[in-house]
Amino acid sequence: MPALVLIAGPESIGDLLGEMASAVVSSGYRATVTHQPILEQAPDVLRDVEALISVVTPVGEDELAALPNARAVISPIIGYDWIDVEAATARGVLVANGEASENFESMAEATIMLMLVSLYDLRSAENQLREMRPRPRGPMSARMVKGKTIGIIGYGNISRAIIRRLAGWDARIVVSTRAPDKSSQGVAFVGLDQLLEESDVVIMMTSLTPESKNLLDAERLRKLKPGCIFINTARGELVDEAELCRQIQEGRISRAALDVFSEEPLGPDNPLRDLSNTILTDHIVGHTREMYEAIPRIAATNVNDVMDGTVPSRTRNAEVIARWASRWGSRAKTPG
Structure with missing residues (x-):
């Protein structure tokens, strides 16, 4: 069965989240979109998640504990301060952000x-x-x-x-x-x-x-x-x-x-x-049409890298790479 990617973010950007889901599905994976906190998802769904894409949805120690099979937490944009990088590192989970020009x-x-x-x-x-x-x-x-x-x-x-x-x-x-x-x-x-x-x-x-x-x-x-x-x-x-x-x-x-x-x-x-x-301005001054068009592509690229056992180019916790590669680098999963 194809790997499951959970995509979390506010309802105000529902269209963008849907476009990310489409890009992920086009790459051969399953995708679920939620506007709710991570921990409100069904436990069996969380256990199946292998990559989490989060846009301002908090990801801390409790959320990571509920995602035992997550390889990475991905922010498809530059910011990622809602992700607890230290907690992810402790669990051997990569944190990556977007790098679209x-x-x-x-x-x-x-x-x-x-x-x-x-x-x-x-x-x-x-x-x-x-x-x-x-x-x-x-x-x-x-x-x-x-x-x-x-x-x-x-x-x-x-x-x-x-x-x-x-x-x-x-x-x-x-x-x-x-x-x-x-x-x-x-x-x-x-x-x-x-x-x-x-x-x-x-x-x-x-x-x-x-x-x-x-x-x-x-x-x-x-x-x-x-x-x-x-x-x-x-x-x-x-x-x-x-x-x-x-x-x-x-x-x-x-x-x-x-x-x-x-x-x-x-x-x-x-x-x-x-x-x-x-x-x-309401934290939107740099949100251009071109930027929004690039985000789904960046999200899918990061997911593909992670599932192929490749470290994303914008990994934010480099200290976990060796441990991550030893677990996932030889277990690259081909899209189903």
């Missing part, structure tokens, strides 16, 4: 868009026209990219795509990362505090891990260059949201663009909603 390139384009909209104060300009107010006189609020220092926290695929796209804009680009690439051209690698103190635009673009949670706490946020623009399209939990809101209200941060929040969806009473100098 359409995913990180869409996020890079969207982040640059938010930077430009914020620099040029587009929201104020549009509101002035819609509210039929006179054209403003005096000092202009719009600012160019040219001559600015753009600080990027993190140096993954999205950050690198942003840097490539900003080449030729005559901006100084500084990056804070634990693993600087000394061969990279046109980038200065600096410490986090220096980046915060010098950057006209600060872009959060690092992964959420136990170590990076609340990376920008109140003390660090107070080191931001006065009047800077702050953009977060990574994860809300990276930042002390209350202090961030306070600094926007007080004008230390002149404008902000946020696609992610400490709690999602953003609550109706969250004070960020009242800030006129802040652009808010």
Whole structure:
């Protein structure tokens, strides 16, 4: 009987989950889609699952314990912070995420868009026209990219795509990362505090891990260059949201663009909603048609690799590979 793949995710992306299921079935496997928590599935179904595809559905120790035959947990997108990588590693289960160029390139384009909209104060300009107010006189609020220092926290695929796209804009680009690439051209690698103190635009673009949670706490946020623009399209939990809101209200941060929040969806009473100098989007700013078209392909590719006994190229717990290969590498299962 063909291997069973369980695909879990919210009902709001039901069409996408269905397309992933179709891609998996076309590869010769069985697929079951659920919008419910993993543990609400029938025990006999969970025992048969050999690969789990999860989009923001939590996968922790209890869920993994109920999946005794799972070879891998796969996130078909860049994010995977809802998967307990440590627990998976302890059980010899691979964790892999998506690597579609359409995913990180869409996020890079969207982040640059938010930077430009914020620099040029587009929201104020549009509101002035819609509210039929006179054209403003005096000092202009719009600012160019040219001559600015753009600080990027993190140096993954999205950050690198942003840097490539900003080449030729005559901006100084500084990056804070634990693993600087000394061969990279046109980038200065600096410490986090220096980046915060010098950057006209600060872009959060690092992964959420136990170590990076609340990376920008109140003390660090107070080191931001006065009047800077702050953009977060990574994860809300990276930042002390209350202090961030306070600094926007007080004008230390002149404008902000946020696609992610400490709690999602953003609550109706969250004070960020009242800030006129802040652009808010519902964790969808980089979700393009092209990205969604690529996700089923990436999901099926990862499943095929796992079932063939091949380690996916975007495995996030490399320390488990030897143990995994000894169990599954010689037991590759051909699609039924």
